[in-house]
Amino acid sequence: xxxxxxxxxxxxxxxxxxxxxxxxxxxxxxxxxxxxxxxxxxxxxxxxxxxxxxxxxxxxxxxxxxxxxxxxxxxxxxxxxxxxxxxxxxxxxxxxxxxxxxxxxxxxxxxxxxxxxxxxxxxxxxxxxxxxx
Amino acid sequence: xxxxxxxxxxxxxxxxxxxxxxxxxxxxxxxxxxxxxxxxxxxxxxxxxxxxxxxxxxxxxxxxxxxxxxxxxxxxxxxxxxxxxxxxxxxxxxxxxxxxxxxxxxxxxxxxxxxxxxxxxxxxxxxxxxxxxxxxxxxxxxxxxxxxxxxxxxxxxxxxxxxxxxxxxxxxxxxxxxxxxxxxxxxxxxxxxxxxxxxxxxxxxxxxxxxxxxxxxxxxxxxxxxxxxxxxxxxxxxxxxxxxxxxxxxxxxxxxxxxxxxxxxxxxxxxxxxxxxxxxxxxxxxxxxxxxxx
Numbered sequence: 001x002x003x004x005x006x007x008x009x010x011x012x013x014x015x016x017x018x019x020x021x022x023x024x025x026x027x028x029x030x031x032x033x034x035x036x037x038x039x040x041x042x043x044x045x046x047x048x049x050x051x052x053x054x055x056x057x058x059x060x061x062x063x064x065x066x067x068x069x070x071x072x073x074x075x076x077x078x079x080x081x082x083x084x085x086x087x088x089x090x091x092x093x094x095x096x097x098x099x100x101x102x103x104x105x106x107x108x109x110x111x112x113x114x115x116x117x118x119x120x121x122x123x124x125x126x127x128x129x130x131x132x133x
Numbered sequence: 134x135x136x137x138x139x140x141x142x143x144x145x146x147x148x149x150x151x152x153x154x155x156x157x158x159x160x161x162x163x164x165x166x167x168x169x170x171x172x173x174x175x176x177x178x179x180x181x182x183x184x185x186x187x188x189x190x191x192x193x194x195x196x197x198x199x200x201x202x203x204x205x206x207x208x209x210x211x212x213x214x215x216x217x218x219x220x221x222x223x224x225x226x227x228x229x230x231x232x233x234x235x236x237x238x239x240x241x242x243x244x245x246x247x248x249x250x251x252x253x254x255x256x257x258x259x260x261x262x263x264x265x266x267x268x269x270x271x272x273x274x275x276x277x278x279x280x281x282x283x284x285x286x287x288x289x290x291x292x293x294x295x296x297x298x299x300x301x302x303x304x305x306x307x308x309x310x311x312x313x314x315x316x317x318x319x320x321x322x323x324x325x326x327x328x329x330x331x332x333x334x335x336x337x338x339x340x341x342x343x344x345x346x347x348x349x350x351x352x353x354x355x356x357x358x359x360x361x362x363x364x365x366x367x368x369x370x371x372x373x374x375x376x377x378x379x380x381x382x383x384x385x386x387x388x389x390x391x392x393x394x395x396x397x398x399x400x401x402x403x404x405x406x407x408x409x410x411x412x413x414x415x416x417x418x419x420x421x422x423x424x425x426x427x
Contacts, residue, residue, distance in 0.1 A: 013347055020348075056338060059408035081352040082338035084406045104348040 008036050009054040009079045017052055017079060017103070026110045037070055045113055050075040050106070058085035058100055063093050075099045075115055077106050138196035140279060142171040143220045145206040154240065155201060167279055170195075172216065184216050192223045197279055199236045200224065202251040202261060210253040225255050236278050238262045315380045318373055322423050325366040332358050359403055367396035385422055392419040 009017065021030050021040060030040045040048045051070050055062055055078045066076060076098065078085065085100045093100045099109055099116035109118035120128045140162060144155050155171065162169035175187050192198060210221035228235050239251060242265040252261065267274045277284045334340060336355040343349065374389050381389060398412040
């Protein structure tokens with residue numbers, strides 16, 4: 001089956017994702033609902049449905065397209081730190097209770113009750129939007 | 134020091150004024166260190182001088198003979214009249230043998246009299262020293278001829294002859310030069326593209342480190358290299374091609390503009406992410422264009 005790795009993660013990236021999630025302190029377990037779509041069960045927190053992608057930039061059109069395919073998704077990850085998202089996509093998804101993250105952000109968001117609200121701050125207290133650049 | 138060898142003056146006794154002027158000229162030469170003699174001086178040495186004998190003796194022995202030309206001198210010389218006639222015979226005999234001995238001069242400016250009117254036949258074409266002009270130059274020419282000292286120092290002729298280097302002209306071909314320029318520019322661009330590609334392969338989104346560890350901090354290196362090297366290289370490529378657009382064909386320009394749009398959008402994307410549709414990827418055809426000569 002042909003997979004567009006400019007949209008979906010490579011197998012080695014999926015392996016990496018599953019390994020990291022398995023070892024996350026807030027994660028009890030996880031199960032794969034479909035290819036690239038997971039349900040993550042957390043300690044004392046609600047489960048999170050996450051779609052794992054490898055889009056270099058998640059734009060608003062991408063968000064709309066994928067949320068249409070996965071209406072129950074709480075989070076969309078574009079897995080690599082080299083990837084990112086537009087401010088427009090981030091703000092629109094946030095309004096709908098959906099978080100768009102790069103992987104390193106998602107690992108922090110898993111600790112939050114409402115992951116879509118996750119914001120990382122720098123040492124001066126300024127919000128870091130890793131995926132914006 | 135007085136030169137013992139005599140400088141003789143040959144002249145015609147045209148008038149009392151002319152005679153005194155000749156004597157004055159002789160005194161000027163004597164005052165200038167030249168042992169100048171003329172008939173009047175010999176006449177004062179002896180009470181009954183034989184002018185024929187004097188001329189036959191003194192002219193051939195003189196180191197220099199100044200011939201003061203006037204119309205009357207010409208007349209008497211050509212017609213062998215008097216002392217001038219006798220002297221002229223000797224002058225005619227010797228002037229070819231001793232090319233530096235006889236000095237033909239004129240007191241009158243040569244610009245005001247025809248040369249033919251003062252120069253005896255047989256001396257045609259010879260140089261006449263215009264003393265009225267030479268006076269303005271402190272008689273440099275006269276003293277040069279009397280002393281056999283050159284007015285100017287001329288360099289000796291070198292044994293090594295300088296010959297011009299023949300310049301090789303390349304065959305006429307505008308198109309060839311254009312291609313040479315283009316090749317050179319493309320070659321430079323190749324270096325920028327190669328460097329960018331190396332960095333992309335090593336640290337870019339599809340690098341081994343990015344695939345094996347998507348949360349690697351190597352992304353920071355990538356971000357730095359984009360700013361320090363990749364974007365500046367792209368800018369150099371754009372500047373290079375924009376200043377040489379005439380070298381590109383229509384299709385090549387089209388490909389270049391695709392690259393330019395990509396490069397500018399790529400740079401803007403570092404400031405803030407834009408939709409992927411607004412950031413066209415590097416056009417592979419640009420790489421083909423730049424490397425096609427290889």
